[in-house]
Structure formats: structure tokens, C-alpha cells
Amino acid sequence: xxxxxxxxxxxxxxxxxxxxxxxxxxxxxxxxxxxxxxxxxxxxxxxxxxxxxxxxxxxxxxxxxxxxxxxxxxxxxxxxxxxxxxxxxxxxxxxxxxxxxxxxxxxxxxxxxxxxxxxxxxxxxxxxxxxxxxxxxxxxxxxxxxxxxxxxxxxxxxxxxxxxxxxxxxxxxxxxxxxxxxxxxxxxxxxxxxxxxxxxxxxxxxxxxxxxxxxxxxxxxxxxxxxxxxxxxxxxxxxxxxxxxxxxxxxxxxxxxxxxxxxxxxxxxxxxxxxxxxxxxxxxxxxxxxxxxxxxxxxxxxxxxxxxxxxxxxxxxxxxxxxxxxx
Numbered sequence: 001x002x003x004x005x006x007x008x009x010x011x012x013x014x015x016x017x018x019x020x021x022x023x024x025x026x027x028x029x030x031x032x033x034x035x036x037x038x039x040x041x042x043x044x045x046x047x048x049x050x051x052x053x054x055x056x057x058x059x060x061x062x063x064x065x066x067x068x069x070x071x072x073x074x075x076x077x078x079x080x081x082x083x084x085x086x087x088x089x090x091x092x093x094x095x096x097x098x099x100x101x102x103x104x105x106x107x108x109x110x111x112x113x114x115x116x117x118x119x120x121x122x123x124x125x126x127x128x129x130x131x132x133x134x135x136x137x138x139x140x141x142x143x144x145x146x147x148x149x150x151x152x153x154x155x156x157x158x159x160x161x162x163x164x165x166x167x168x169x170x171x172x173x174x175x176x177x178x179x180x181x182x183x184x185x186x187x188x189x190x191x192x193x194x195x196x197x198x199x200x201x202x203x204x205x206x207x208x209x210x211x212x213x214x215x216x217x218x219x220x221x222x223x224x225x226x227x228x229x230x231x232x233x234x235x236x237x238x239x240x241x242x243x244x245x246x247x248x249x250x251x252x253x254x255x256x257x258x259x260x261x262x263x264x265x266x267x268x269x270x271x272x273x274x275x276x277x278x279x280x281x282x283x284x285x286x287x288x289x290x291x292x293x294x295x296x297x298x299x300x301x302x303x304x305x306x307x308x309x310x311x312x313x314x315x316x317x318x319x320x321x322x323x324x325x326x327x
Contacts, residue, residue: 002261005254014277016247017121018285019239020113026236029113031226032243034218037105039244040252041211048208057202061209065094096197097206098213104190105214108183110221115180119173120288125278126165126298127180129305133158134188136308142192151311158304164297194259203256211252276302 023032048054068091089095108128115124133155139145147155165177198206230236279298282288 012246014274017125017278018281021121023239024117026231030222033110033113034222036243037215040248043249044208058205068092097209100190101210101213103186106217108186111179111183118176121282122279125275129275131184131187134185154304154307161297161300207253
């Protein structure tokens with residue numbers, strides 16, 4: 001099941017960069033991001049309410065979240081009156097789901113959609129998938145993971161490759177590149193939250209809530225910044241359905257599943273196939289040009305990520321071996 005989920009993620013998310021670039025000709029970036037996640041939320045919601053287990057888990061997350069936030073009956077409020085708001089929020093799954101929705105759905109995907117319109121599908125995809133490097137750095141800071149020489153070398157190579165792609169130029173495109181990188185950082189933070197705070201929850205239930213929160217904030221933002229309505233035709237509708245049903249509803253459920261099953265940073269060994277598919281899709285279907293500089297930068301970036309993940313997988317195997325011996 002895990003391998004099947006990963007293969008689907010590679011293919012759907014990889015080709016989605018080409019689809020999103022095509023869609024940018026019919027939608028303003030913020031409006032397309034909002035539309036795709038609204039479609040995804042609408043697709044998942046009936047699956048929740050027509051399945052008793054998922055519906056129960058969905059309602060329990062909301063009920064527990066409201067309870068932990070302070071909306072309690074009198075007896076409950078008395079028993080929890082000595083707990084600070086921060087203490088209550090630490091155990092509030094609904095709060096963390098909402099935060100993931102804002103970081104991943106609202107911010108990360110919105111800025112990526114904006115970057116695609118300016119940078120092209122290939123470069124935007126590579127920049128977005130620097131996420132594992134940010135995960136490795138955050139794991140060192142937050143989770144106190146150790147950095148070996150090889151892991152440090154991998155992170156160094158990845159950032160050198162990144163700067164080569166960005167070409168050290170202080171031009172208009174550079175701001176778009178930093179915007180795309182901020183989306184990758186936001187996604188990395190969201191992944192750590194999923195792993196540390198949302199493990200064990202009903203994947204369909206918390207993904208639906210995540211999409212709901214993220215879509216809500218995107219709707220508010222779109223109402224403020226969007227100036228023109230989308231152009232609807234067969235191509236734009238197919239792009240929207242691909243993004244809403246497959247790349248959003250299906251893939252976010254699959255992503256929650258694989259993040260829960262694997263170390264977040266270890267996912268990069270396999271997930272690096274996604275930007276490769278994204279770049280190739282841009283070249284084949286959009287006639288995007290790959291300069292030798294971008295190719296060299298991509299090779300260093302992917303090599304760096306690969307080195308990081310080899311170390312992570314080795315550490316995980318060693319840890320499992322020690323645990324077995326202790327048992």
C-alpha cells in the first residue's frame with residue numbers, strides 16, 4: 001500500500017506542475033489555488049458523512065478541538081480552569097489541523113501558483129521540492145536530530161545547487177524564487193506538525209478539515225486580491241478537475257498516510273522523482289528550455305537531498321536494530 005501511494009504521488013503531483021502552468025492562462029494564481037482546494041474539499045466532504053467511522057472521527061476531532069479551546073460546559077471549564085491556553089492548544093488536534101491548512105494549503109500552494117506564472121513549471125517545481133532540506137534543518141533545531149558530516153555535505157550541496165539555479169541575480173525573478181522557497185519552508189513546517197501532532201488520526205477526516213481551513217483563508221484572500229474572473233472552457237475545467245480531485249483530494253489523503261508511515265525527511269529519496277517529472281513535463285508539453293546552468297544546479301540539489309536521505313535511512317535502520325536487540 002505504501003509503495004502504491006508513493007507511485008501515485010510521483011505521477012499525479014509531477015504532472016500537475018504542467019497542468020498548473022496551463023491553468024495559469026485561464027485563472028489568476030490565487031483564484032486557481034482557491035478553486036482547486038474548494039473542489040477537493042467538496043469531493044472529500046461526502047466521503048466523510050456517508051461513512052460512519054470517518055464521520056464519527058471527523059466530529060470527534062471538532063468536538064475535542066472546541067473543548068480544548070475553552071468552549072466547555074460549566075463542569076468541564078472548572079476542571080480545566082488551571083490550564084493555560086498554550087497548554088490546551090498543545091493537545092488540540094483541531095488547532096494543529098487548522099495551522100497545517102494555513103501553512104500548506106493556503107500559503108504554500110498559493111505562492112507556488114504565483115511562482116509558476118513567472119518562473120515556469122520546471123524551476124518552480126524544483127524550488128518547491130527543497131522542502132526536505134528545510135525538514136532536515138528544522139529536525140535538527142526542533143527535534144534535536146544529529147548532523148553527520150555526510151548529512152551536512154548533502155545540505156551544503158543542495159543549497160549550492162539552489163543558488164546556481166537562482167543565478168545570483170538581483171532581478172525581478174529572484175523575488176519569485178524566494179517566494180517559492182518560502183512556500184517550501186511553509187510545507188516543511190506543516191509536515192513536521194503532521195508527524196509530531198497528528199499521527200494516528202483518521203487520515204480522511206483530518207485531511208478534509210485541513211482542506212476546509214486552508215480553502216476558507218484562500219477564499220478570503222482571493223476576494224481581496226483577485227481582479228478578473230476565470231476563463232472557463234474544456235481545457236480550464238479539465239485542469240481544475242485534475243487539481244481538485246486528483247492532486248488535492250486524493251493526493252493530500254495519500255500524503256498524510258505516507259508522512260505518518262515514514263520519517264518526513266526520508267520521504268525525499270522518493271519524492272525527488274516529483275520535480276524530475278515536473279521538469280520533464282514542462283520540457284515535453286510546454287516547450288520550456290533547460291539551460292546547462294539549471295541542469296547542473298538541479299543535479300547538485302538532488303544529489304544533496306539524496307545524501308541527506310541516505311543518512312536518515314541509515315540512522316533509522318540502526319535505531320530499529322538497537323530496539324530489536326533490546327527486546
